Amino acid sequence: MGGHLLAGEFARRTRLSAKALRLYAEQGLLVPARVDAVTGYRWYAAAQVGRARLIALLRRAGMPLARVRDVVDLPAAQRRAAVARWWAGVEDDVRDRRTLVALLTRGDEEDADVHEVELRDVPEQKLLTREARLTVEELDGFIRDAAAEIDGHLARSGATPAGRLRVVYHGTVTEDGDGPVEVARPFSGSVEPAGELRIRLQRAGREAVTCLSRRQAEFPGILGAYDAVGAWVDAQGLTRAGSPAEVYLTDRDDDPDAPHVEVTWPVG
Known part of the structure; x- marks a missing residue:
């Protein structure tokens, strides 16, 4: 034919x-x-x-x-972009698996990261927040989108960000646990709630904190930081007075050994 x-x-x-x-x-x-x-x-x-x-x-x-x-x-240009997005996801997955394999194959003689914990005062702050129930697969996208929505609303309202982005874990987030998770930004000025954005007043208090590099913060290594902060609080005779949080200091693409995120726990 x-x-x-x-x-x-x-x-x-x-x-x-x-x-x-x-x-x-x-x-x-x-x-x-x-x-x-x-x-x-x-x-x-x-x-x-x-x-x-x-x-x-x-x-x-x-x-x-x-x-x-x-x-x-898809048209050629859209197809190339779609393939690039898919491959970026593959590389993220490989990176996560590499970290897990390194943990699983590490000998008992190899020490885990040592986390220095300290106590600091937290001032009273107004927070613009967005909260959701979600599983671990949805977490990164939610944090990214919520942060952009919060910062955009502050800019449109003429308010000023007054601190680092804070992600508060009010419950466990896993393949089965769905939080809830709250993304929050301290601000100064006047803002009205909008859509799913809410305003919350954070009372003055104290929190235990340890700082991690991006390398240390890769899952599951970050879990050791939560354990270290919780153990330190208990050893000091303090009480855990709220939900733990992660406070982001730098972008993910910065130096992997530079300070990147703080793990904090309110104490009473």
């Missing part, structure tokens, strides 16, 4: 196996242009070679079929 290739020749041109071609046909990703009703021979259009090679490249890169389906028909 003019302009058409039998499945075997099509497979050779695209470096796809017969099994892969059948799977992609069943998934609707790469459907033969014609199937002979008598012989069952499958014919592909020559114009499908480019699409088949693209699917093959995406699969060899490790992209799941469901994601390939979303990406393959």
Whole structure:
């Protein structure tokens, strides 16, 4: 047939196996242009070679079929951006797994990070906050979006940020636990609540605090900081008087060994 290739020749041109071609046909990703009703021979259009090679490249890169389906028909520029976003997620996942493997393979003789804890006074502050119940998969996106929403509302209101971004964990956040989590920014000036943004007054008090670099703050290492702060509070004969929080000092992309985040716990 003019302009058409039998499945075997099509497979050779695209470096796809017969099994892969059948799977992609069943998934609707790469459907033969014609199937002979008598012989069952499958014919592909020559114009499908480019699409088949693209699917093959995406699969060899490790992209799941469901994601390939979303990406393959996008215009070239949008497809490149979608692939870049997917790969950034893969690298984040590999980084997290590398940290876990390092923890699991570390010998008993290798000391964990030592966290120095101190007590500090916290002034009375007005906070603009947003709170949500969510699981760990949604946490990073929520913090990022809530911080942008809070800072944008402060700017539009003519108010001034008066301190570091604070993420308060009022409950456990895991694959099963859903918090709640509160993102908060101290501010000065006048602001009205809007949408899901609320204003809360933080009373003056004291909190135990330890500072971590970005490297130390990678999960699950940050859990050791919470343990250290809690143990220090108990050892000092103090009481845990509220929910623990993380106070962000720098962006994630800064020097991995520079001070990045504080883990704090209010005490009474």
